[in-house]
Amino acid sequence: xxxxxxxxxxxxxxxxxxxxxxxxxRFAYHLALEDRAARADLAQxxxxxxxxxxxxxxxxxxxxxxxxxxxxxxxxxxxxxxxxNDTDLDAFERAxxxxxxxxxxxxTLSEFGEGANTGQLRFRVFYERIKTAAAVREVIIALDATPxxxxxxxxxxxxxxxxxKTRSIKIVRLGRGISTGAEIEYLNRDTLKDALDNRR
Amino acid sequence: xxxxxxxxxxxxxxxxxxxxxxxxxRFAYHLALEDRAARADLAQxxxxxxxxxxxxxxxxxxxxxxxxxxxxxxxxxxxxxxxxNDTDLDAFERAxxxxxxxxxxxxTLSEFGEGANTGQLRFRVFYERIKTAAAVREVIIALDATPxxxxxxxxxxxxxxxxxKTRSIKIVRLGRGISTGAEIEYLNRDTLKDALDNRR
Amino acid sequence: xxxxxxxxxxxxxxxxxxxxxxxxxRFAYHLALEDRAARADLAQxxxxxxxxxxxxxxxxxxxxxxxxxxxxxxxxxxxxxxxxNDTDLDAFERAxxxxxxxxxxxxTLSEFGEGANTGQLRFRVFYERIKTAAAVREVIIALDATPxxxxxxxxxxxxxxxxxKTRSIKIVRLGRGISTGAEIEYLNRDTLKDALDNRR
Amino acid sequence: xxxxxxxxxxxxxxxxxxxxxxxxxRFAYHLALEDRAARADLAQxxxxxxxxxxxxxxxxxxxxxxxxxxxxxxxxxxxxxxxxNDTDLDAFERAxxxxxxxxxxxxTLSEFGEGANTGQLRFRVFYERIKTAAAVREVIIALDATPxxxxxxxxxxxxxxxxxKTRSIKIVRLGRGISTGAEIEYLNRDTLKDALDNRR
Numbered sequence: 001x002x003x004x005x006x007x008x009x010x011x012x013x014x015x016x017x018x019x020x021x022x023x024x025x026r027f028a029y030h031l032a033l034e035d036r037a038a039r040a041d042l043a044q045x046x047x048x049x050x051x052x053x054x055x056x057x058x059x060x061x062x063x064x065x066x067x068x069x070x071x072x073x074x075x076x077x078x079x080x081x082x083x084x085n086d087t088d089l090d091a092f093e094r095a096x097x098x099x100x101x102x103x104x105x106x107x108t109l110s111e112f113g114e115g116a117n118t119g120q121l122r123f124r125v126f127y128e129r130i131k132t133a134a135a136v137r138e139v140i141i142a143l144d145a146t147p148x149x150x151x152x153x154x155x156x157x158x159x160x161x162x163x164x165k166t167r168s169i170k171i172v173r174l175g176r177g178i179s180t181g182a183e184i185e186y187l188n189r190d191t192l193k194d195a196l197d198n199r200r
Numbered sequence: 201x202x203x204x205x206x207x208x209x210x211x212x213x214x215x216x217x218x219x220x221x222x223x224x225x226r227f228a229y230h231l232a233l234e235d236r237a238a239r240a241d242l243a244q245x246x247x248x249x250x251x252x253x254x255x256x257x258x259x260x261x262x263x264x265x266x267x268x269x270x271x272x273x274x275x276x277x278x279x280x281x282x283x284x285n286d287t288d289l290d291a292f293e294r295a296x297x298x299x300x301x302x303x304x305x306x307x308t309l310s311e312f313g314e315g316a317n318t319g320q321l322r323f324r325v326f327y328e329r330i331k332t333a334a335a336v337r338e339v340i341i342a343l344d345a346t347p348x349x350x351x352x353x354x355x356x357x358x359x360x361x362x363x364x365k366t367r368s369i370k371i372v373r374l375g376r377g378i379s380t381g382a383e384i385e386y387l388n389r390d391t392l393k394d395a396l397d398n399r400r
Numbered sequence: 401x402x403x404x405x406x407x408x409x410x411x412x413x414x415x416x417x418x419x420x421x422x423x424x425x426r427f428a429y430h431l432a433l434e435d436r437a438a439r440a441d442l443a444q445x446x447x448x449x450x451x452x453x454x455x456x457x458x459x460x461x462x463x464x465x466x467x468x469x470x471x472x473x474x475x476x477x478x479x480x481x482x483x484x485n486d487t488d489l490d491a492f493e494r495a496x497x498x499x500x501x502x503x504x505x506x507x508t509l510s511e512f513g514e515g516a517n518t519g520q521l522r523f524r525v526f527y528e529r530i531k532t533a534a535a536v537r538e539v540i541i542a543l544d545a546t547p548x549x550x551x552x553x554x555x556x557x558x559x560x561x562x563x564x565k566t567r568s569i570k571i572v573r574l575g576r577g578i579s580t581g582a583e584i585e586y587l588n589r590d591t592l593k594d595a596l597d598n599r600r
Numbered sequence: 601x602x603x604x605x606x607x608x609x610x611x612x613x614x615x616x617x618x619x620x621x622x623x624x625x626r627f628a629y630h631l632a633l634e635d636r637a638a639r640a641d642l643a644q645x646x647x648x649x650x651x652x653x654x655x656x657x658x659x660x661x662x663x664x665x666x667x668x669x670x671x672x673x674x675x676x677x678x679x680x681x682x683x684x685n686d687t688d689l690d691a692f693e694r695a696x697x698x699x700x701x702x703x704x705x706x707x708t709l710s711e712f713g714e715g716a717n718t719g720q721l722r723f724r725v726f727y728e729r730i731k732t733a734a735a736v737r738e739v740i741i742a743l744d745a746t747p748x749x750x751x752x753x754x755x756x757x758x759x760x761x762x763x764x765k766t767r768s769i770k771i772v773r774l775g776r777g778i779s780t781g782a783e784i785e786y787l788n789r790d791t792l793k794d795a796l797d798n799r800r
Contacts, residue, residue, distance in 0.1 A: 145780050442643075
């Protein structure tokens with residue numbers, strides 16, 4: 001029912017995080033109504049991302065030439081937090097709960113081999129970085145508590161295992177349990193089990 | 201905190217319907233993680249909209265060369281439904297509640313002169329179309345029941361008023377009142393008033 | 401799994417408006433934890449409703465001996481709004497959209513003969529009231545836009561039909577259509593159809 | 601605006617868990633519309649709770665004369681889970697995640713001395729039970745992750761502290777952290793901090 005160019009945009013927008021068929025269609029028609037100049041502006045802004053650099057250390061998207069976090073001498077070099085993407089790194093920095101360094105993986109693996117951007121995942125680079133950074137004593141895997149997050153966490157643990165034979169390095173995940181504000185009677189079974197297993 | 205190209209994309213995505221700052225940022229970082237080819241593909245798909253044609257009659261976005269709705273001889277030519285955009289037209293066609301012809305305005309006016317795409321609004325074209333289409337006996341203004349929709353409806357009524365002096369043509373709006381499934385005790389004041397005013 | 405007295409309370413609380421099994425259980429255990437005095441207080445308050453009087457005219461639950469609405473000489477006696485319950489009457493008075501008198505039916509009928517409190521419904525009393533109140537020129541049926549509300553509205557129309565043969569009396573329902581704030585693309589089919597049918 | 605008996609019921613229903621002014625009013629009017637017999641039935645069912653017995657061991661509301669959980673020889677007697685109420689105990693049993701015994705506290709304390717049912721709280725009884733039950737090696741405090749739950753947990757820890765001087769007994773809380781299914785970018789600061797503190 002839609003014209004082919006509209007259909008193509010709908011297909012692409014459906015891959016945007018959290019966007020379904022219906023909202024993808026609204027986006028496509030929104031752009032169809034914009035004038036040529038506005039569309040050219042957006043297309044150019046998207047292409048401009050090619051020039052955006054990632055920090056060669058932590059791989060987060062850079063605002064300038066240097067990564068202020070990696071360059072900060074006050075940051076603890078013995079701990080590194082592995083994250084899925086820039087938005088998660090923002091969440092950690094906003095919360096201000098740790099003074100460690102980061103590594104942005106660029107996505108998660110799926111048990112079923114699907115998952116967006118898997119070609120971009122930086123497992124090898126991450127392994128090399130940990131291997132050569134002798135100061136690192138702890139790797140904190142901070143991925144979503146979803147099947148993909150869990151699967152990717154296990155994969156990272158496996159990759160880093162060999163390093164633990166020759167060197168003292170802890171590989172840990174974020175604690176599972178009740179989140180602040182949650183009530184017992186509404187917890188799902190897995191969370192209740194995690195909360196019991198991790199009692200302290 | 202974001203890099204300038206990311207900031208620029210966030211600014212553009214925030215104009216997408218229903219998208220706030222946070223989700224705009226997720227979109228921008230999603231694109232930053234995609235590979236060059238995927239970004240080029242999207243940029244090209246956006247530019248390809250330049251070639252998309254609108255029906256010269258109803259101005260909906262065309263799937264092919266001819267507008268199947270406007271070309272359909274079985275459609276009632278005496279009634280025309282004015283709509284904001286293609287998505288609203290889809291809603292009417294999905295519902296299958298009227299056999300009339302349509303006119304897609306391309307947006308709404310705001311009392312405060314803001315509003316997206318106002319340069320694109322086709323008031324003059326619409327006036328000309330109604331003026332020359334002698335068969336049209338009824339114009340149904342089918343806009344959102346929002347301040348912008350109401351303001352635009354009043355504007356359309358004003359534009360068409362002169363035509364009513366020389367010709368029998370009804371200009372009506374969609375009925376206001378309780379929507380199917382709604383309960384009295386949860387209605388807002390305006391809806392309760394409309395429902396009373398339009399009792400029948 | 402629950403004790404019989406708890407089970408019995410759950411069964412009763414599930415008939416409360418909007419309450420499901422789970423919240424009914426929370427209510428029952430909440431009461432089990434209260435002390436004897438608090439429970440006696442609630443039981444007494446419930447029994448005290450036996451002494452609560454309804455207005456003999458409009459049947460709303462009375463705050464005092466006289467119904468301030470029915471006693472108000474400033475109220476328009478030619479229009480009467482039929483409502484399901486006190487809460488709906490509150491909604492009308494809060495909105496302040498009409499100066500008419502009311503009649504509280506006490507519930508709605510279901511096409512399937514279920515429906516709470518149907519024994520209490522005051523159809524006969526309502527018919528008698530309209531028949532003898534010669535001043536009434538318009539009956540506004542203001543019931544929920546639900547299957548039960550629609551079915552009950554049809555029933556009221558049928559009951560009052562004979563009166564229309566000997567007397568000029570309008571029997572109308574609240575207008576159906578888009579409610580204030582609603583957007584075209586999210587309307588369900590029935591609402592879109594109503595909005596078209598009631599265009600004006 | 602409501603009559604005094606209705607007002608009184610609204611006041612009582614507002615103390616029900618999760619019930620606000622508006623729904624309390626719906627409950628009161630719902631009861632006003634019920635017939636005398638239905639109200640008498642509810643009042644009687646509420647009073648019947650006086651005869652409901654709690655298990656003298658765990659204080660959960662009993663279905664029969666004996667508490668099947670406390671009487672079960674297969675239950676681990678070395679671990680006891682302290683809970684706020686019966687509904688929380690149901691959550692644990694439904695999840696089937698632990699084979700321990702329980703103790704239902706009957707409510708939580710508030711830092712500000714408010715809190716429902718505080719007169720009913722069984723701190724002294726709980727202390728006596730743990731003191732005399734020599735088999736107990738671990739107390740798991742399983743309260744909501746709310747300010748009241750936290751405050752009550754600290755209070756329980758303080759009460760039991762003296763016992764730890766003469767005896768090996770662990771007093772632990774449920775683990776805090778990410779709950780199953782949660783995504784990093786939506787975690788609140790406290791949960792992110794807990795998840796980091798409890799990494800493993």
